[in-house]
Each structure stands twice: as structure tokens, then as C-alpha cells.
Amino acid sequence: MTRDEAYNLMIQMLKSKNLQKHGLAVEAIMRALCQELRIKNKQSLRSKDLKELSDKEFDEDEWAIVGLLHDADYELVEKDPKRHTLVTEEKLGEIGGVSERIINGIKAHHDGIKDSRDNLMEKSVYASDELSGLITAVALVRPDKKLSSVTVESVMKKFPQKSFAAGAKREQILACEKELNIPLEEFVGIALKAMQGIAGELGL
């Protein structure tokens, strides 16, 4: 599956423009995290075998597709939220030729479907999903409602305020520290820059 095929599938499955934008935001963060973690990881890898393993682990389009499609069945499972991600899995099975890594990545973002997050891509989508929501909420309370007015400090200030964007689960965002070894402030910086890079598409 190519990135464009994944994008087309997302807009076909999701009618809500906000959910489509959310998919694009998580895609952008996933690409940035893939680049960042690839560099960090490669510094510690020397042998050729490990390098090959690393190339497989850091296939950027794969990370992007997981970001784009992670919520693709959101509207279809509205009456049965427990099935979230499973309808996407069925759909991708019908299409065929989609890697297990992508399907597992999509399932890994949703608690209760897949009990463990087994690789960096799965851990990344889990944390990025919620942070994209928090950053969007911070942009929307800026006077100009623009991502360009959002700073890392402004997101960090809102982070401990539980009543602000209460749906953006802080514990899940903190998986960046516990599972990716990226300090929260650095993670916010990576994600914010990634979202600012597609601000036009996000309408923010």
C-alpha cells in the first residue's frame, strides 16, 4: 500500500473533515518521529545486520500510513467502539497486500485491542495520537487560532491542566518518556514542528 492509497482510503472511510485532519496530523508526527528515532537508533548500531534491521524498522511511509489510517473506522464503529481498529483491519485484509506491521501498528494505538506495543512504530502512534489533540486544542485557544502562534512552552503550560482538552490523555502522551525515551518537552517540539509544517492542510 502506498501513502496515497492510504490517504484515499482514509477520506473514503471518514466523512468528518476534522477526523481527516487528525489523520494528517498524526501522519506528520509519525514521519518526524521515524526520522528522529532512526538517527538516534543508528548511532548505536554498527554491524551490517543491525543496520538492515534498522532500515526495516524505520520505513517512513509505513509509519505515515499507520498515522493516516489509525482512526479510519472511527465513524463506522460509533455504535460499537470496542471494535475500533478491527473494521480497518478487515478492510485492509480485503484490499490485500498490506503488511502485518501496518495492521498491528493501527491496532496498537487503541487500548484494549492489542495488549502490548511491540516496536517503536506502535509506541509512537500511541503517544502521537493524543499529543496531536492537545496541540490542536492549544492552537484553537490562541487569538488567531494558528499553529504558528503555538510554542512548546504554551503546550507545556497546558499539559498539567487536567480540565484543558481533557480528552487528550496525558498518561498516553507520556509514553514518549516511558517507551520511546524522548523527554516530554522534546516530543512536544518534534510534534509541534511537524504539525506546523502542514498547517495549511490542517486549516490551523
Ligand SMILES: [Fe+2]
Ligand atoms: Fe486518533
